[in-house]
Amino acid sequence: xxxxxxxxxxxxxxxxxxxxxxxxxxxxxxxxxxxxxxxxxxxxxxxxxxxxxxxxxxxxxxxxxxxxxxxxxxxxxxxxxxxxxxxxxxxxxxxxxxxxxxxxxxxxxxxxxxxxxxxxxxxxxxxxxxxxxxxxxxxxxxxxxxxxxxxxxxxxxxxxxxxxxxxxxxxxxxxxxxxxxxxxxxxxxxxxxxxxxxxxxxxxxxxxxxxxxxxxxxxxxxxxxxxxxxxxxxxxxxxxxxxxxxxxxxxxxxxxxxxxxxxxxxxxxxxxxxxxxxxxxxxxxxxxxxxxxxxxxxxxxxxxxxxxxxxxxxxxxx
Amino acid sequence: xxxxxxxxxxxxxxxxxxxxxxxxxxxxxxxxxxxxxxxxxxxxxxxxxxxxxxxxxxxxxxxxxxxxxxxxxxxxxxxxxxxxxxxxxxxxxxxxxxxxxxxxxxxxxxxxxxxxxxxxxxxxxxxxxxxxxxxxxxxxxxxxxxxxxxxxxxxxxxxxxxxxxxxxxxxxxxxxxxxxxxxxxxxxxxxxxxxxxxxxxxxxxxxxxxxxxxxxxxxxxxxxxxxxxxxxxxxxxxxxxxxxxxxxxxxxxxxxxxxxxxxxxxxxxxxxxxxxxxxxxxxxxxxxxxxxxxxxxxxxxxxxxxxxxxxxxxxxxx
Numbered sequence: 001x002x003x004x005x006x007x008x009x010x011x012x013x014x015x016x017x018x019x020x021x022x023x024x025x026x027x028x029x030x031x032x033x034x035x036x037x038x039x040x041x042x043x044x045x046x047x048x049x050x051x052x053x054x055x056x057x058x059x060x061x062x063x064x065x066x067x068x069x070x071x072x073x074x075x076x077x078x079x080x081x082x083x084x085x086x087x088x089x090x091x092x093x094x095x096x097x098x099x100x101x102x103x104x105x106x107x108x109x110x111x112x113x114x115x116x117x118x119x120x121x122x123x124x125x126x127x128x129x130x131x132x133x134x135x136x137x138x139x140x141x142x143x144x145x146x147x148x149x150x151x152x153x154x155x156x157x158x159x160x161x162x163x164x165x166x167x168x169x170x171x172x173x174x175x176x177x178x179x180x181x182x183x184x185x186x187x188x189x190x191x192x193x194x195x196x197x198x199x200x201x202x203x204x205x206x207x208x209x210x211x212x213x214x215x216x217x218x219x220x221x222x223x224x225x226x227x228x229x230x231x232x233x234x235x236x237x238x239x240x241x242x243x244x245x246x247x248x249x250x251x252x253x254x255x256x257x258x259x260x261x262x263x264x265x266x267x268x269x270x271x272x273x274x275x276x277x278x279x280x281x282x283x284x285x286x287x288x289x290x291x292x293x294x295x296x297x298x299x300x301x302x303x304x305x306x307x308x309x310x311x312x313x314x315x316x317x318x
Numbered sequence: 319x320x321x322x323x324x325x326x327x328x329x330x331x332x333x334x335x336x337x338x339x340x341x342x343x344x345x346x347x348x349x350x351x352x353x354x355x356x357x358x359x360x361x362x363x364x365x366x367x368x369x370x371x372x373x374x375x376x377x378x379x380x381x382x383x384x385x386x387x388x389x390x391x392x393x394x395x396x397x398x399x400x401x402x403x404x405x406x407x408x409x410x411x412x413x414x415x416x417x418x419x420x421x422x423x424x425x426x427x428x429x430x431x432x433x434x435x436x437x438x439x440x441x442x443x444x445x446x447x448x449x450x451x452x453x454x455x456x457x458x459x460x461x462x463x464x465x466x467x468x469x470x471x472x473x474x475x476x477x478x479x480x481x482x483x484x485x486x487x488x489x490x491x492x493x494x495x496x497x498x499x500x501x502x503x504x505x506x507x508x509x510x511x512x513x514x515x516x517x518x519x520x521x522x523x524x525x526x527x528x529x530x531x532x533x534x535x536x537x538x539x540x541x542x543x544x545x546x547x548x549x550x551x552x553x554x555x556x557x558x559x560x561x562x563x564x565x566x567x568x569x570x571x572x573x574x575x576x577x578x579x580x581x582x583x584x585x586x587x588x589x590x591x592x593x594x595x596x597x598x599x600x601x602x603x604x605x606x607x608x609x610x611x612x613x614x615x616x617x618x619x620x621x622x623x624x625x626x627x628x629x630x631x632x633x634x635x636x
Contacts, residue, residue, distance in 0.1 A: 274366055318632070
C-alpha cells in the first residue's frame with residue numbers, strides 16, 4: 001500500500017490537537033431530503049464550524065503542530081477564501097502573526113474578514129506568479145511557516161477529523177459524499193474513513209464547471225483545472241500533488257453536478273433544514289440528490305458534508 | 319396562587335406525549351452574539367422543529383391528547399400561519415383529518431404548504447366573523463375538535479416543553495427571553511420555567527408594531543392589538559383569555575424592538591450562526607441585543623428561543 005500525505009494516526013493526532021478548539025459540529029437529518037434522495041442522509045454541519053467552514057480544522061491543526069519557536073515566527077498563506085480567515089483565527093488563538101497574501105482584486109469584505117481575525121494582509125497582483133513571489137518574500141523576511149490551503153499533510157489530517165467525527169456519530173454509514181476543489185477535505189476524509197472502517201465508500205462531489213478531479217479519475221492521471229466556471233467558488237482549483245494520489249486510490253468515483261443542481265440543493269437546505277450553506281457547501285447534497293448517485297445500489301446510510309456557510313446575503317441566490 | 323390554563327404537570331405530560339414526535343431541537347451558541355449581548359446566550363432552535371416552528375409542539379400535544387373517538391372526527395383551526403401547517407401534520411401523523419379555515423386572500427404558497435401536510439383547506443372571507451362562522455360550521459358538520467393557535471390549555475402546555483428542554487440542557491440559566499404574539503409560547507414557557515426552577519426570570523419579546531402585551535403589562539390590564547404593523551408577521555395578534563393572566567403574573571417584563579432591530583438581529587443570526595430564522599423568530603434575539611435588555615444586571619446566562627424559520631427566500635430581507 002502506498003504512503004499518502006498522512007495516515008489515520010495523523011488524523012487521530014489532529015483530532016486530539018483540535019479538542020476544545022474546533023467545534024464538534026452537529027450531524028443533522030431531514031425527512032424531506034431523505035425522501036428525495038431515496039435513502040437516509042446524515043449531514044455533517046461544517047457550516048457551523050468556526051469561521052463558517054471546515055477550513056478551520058486544517059489550519060488550526062497546522063498552526064498547533066508547530067514548535068513554539070517556529071510558531072513565534074508566524075504563518076503565511078495565499079488565499080482570499082475561507083482558508084485565509086481560518087489561518088488568521090488559528091494564528092490569533094496561538095498568539096502568533098498570520099500573513100495573508102491576497103490579490104488586490106479580492107472583494108473588500110474578504111479582506112475585512114481576514115483583518116477582523118487579526119490577519120495581516122499583503123496585496124499582490126492577481127496572478128499565480130506574483131502571489132507566490134509575495135508569499136515567498138514574506139517567508140524569507142519573517143521566517144514564518146507557509147500553510148497552503150490544501151496541499152499540506154497537517155491540513156489534510158485536520159480536515160480528516162470531519163470524517164472521524166461523522167463516523168463516531170453514525171458508525172454504520174455505508175458511504176461519504178464530500179465536495180472537492182483542491183481535495184484537502186475529501187482526501188483527509190477518505191484516509192480517515194477507510195482507516196477507521198475499511199469498506200466505507202468515499203465519493204467526491206464536484207461542480208461540472210470545475211470537474212478536473214472527475215476528468216482525472218476518468219483519465220487515470222492528474223489533469224489540471226483550466227478556466228473554471230461555477231457558482232461554487234470554493235471549488236475552483238485543481239487537485240494537488242498530495243491530494244491527487246489519495247483521490248485516485250481511495251475515492252471510488254467523483255460525481256459532477258450542474259450549477260442549477262447546486263442552486264436547487266442549496267435552496268432546499270435553506271428552506272427545509274433552515275441551514276445556510278454556501279454554493280460549494282451544497283455540492284455534496286446536490287450529488288446525493290442526483291439521479292446518477294441515487295441509482296447506486298447498496299447505500300442505505302450516507303454521510304454528506306456541508307463544507308461551509310459563508311455567503312453574500314445581499315444577493316438572491318435563485 | 320391563581321390557577322392558570324395549565325401547570326407544570328401538564329407541561330411534563332405534554333413532553334411525554336411528544337416523545338418521538340417532536341424534535342428535541344439543539345441549543346446553539348455564538349461567541350459573536352455573546353460579545354454583542356454582553357452575556358452568554360443559549361438559543362433554543364425551534365426553527366429546526368418539524369414544520370419549521372415551535373407550533374408543532376402545541377398542535378401535536380393537543381391532537382395526541384384526544385381520545386381515539388374524538389380524534390377520529392378530526393381537528394379544525396383557523397390560521398394561515400405555522401399553526402395551520404403544524405396542526406395538519408400532527409393530524410396526519412395520527413391518521414385523522416385536519417380542517418383548516420384560511421382567508422381567501424392568503425398566499426397560495428401557504429395554502430399549498432398546509433395541503434402538502436394533508437390538511438383540507440376551507441377558504442373564507444378575510445374577516446374574523448366569517449372565519450369563525452366557517453370554523454364553527456366545520457365543527458358542527460364533522461364533530462371535529464377546534465384547536466386554536468394559542469388560547470388552549472393543551473397548546474400552551476405543548477409550547478411549554480420548549481422551556482423544559484432548554485432548562486434540561488442548560489440548568490443554570492438565569493432568564494428566558496421568549497417572543498410573544500398570542501402568547502402561547504411565552505405563557506407555556508413561563509409556567510414550565512418557573513415551575514421547574516423557581517426564580518427563573520421570564521421576559522417577553524415583542525415587536526414595537528404589535529406591542530399589546532407590553533402596553534397591557536404597563537396598564538395592568540388586558541389591552542387588544544389594533545392595526546399591527548411589523549415585519550414579524552407571526553406576532554400580530556392580541557394575547558388571549560388564557561395567556562394574558564400568565565403573562566400578567568409570571569412574565570417579569572415585555573421588551574419591544576423596532577423592525578430595524580429585528581431585521582438586524584435576523585441578519586446577524588443568518589450571517590454568524592448560519593441559521594435561518596424568520597422575523598418573528600429573531601425578535602427574542604433582537605431584545606437580547608437591545609440596550610434596554612443589556613442594562614439589566616444579574617443575568618449571566620440567558621436562554622433565547624428562535625421560534626421559527628419559515629421565510630420567503632425569494633426576497634431580500636435587508
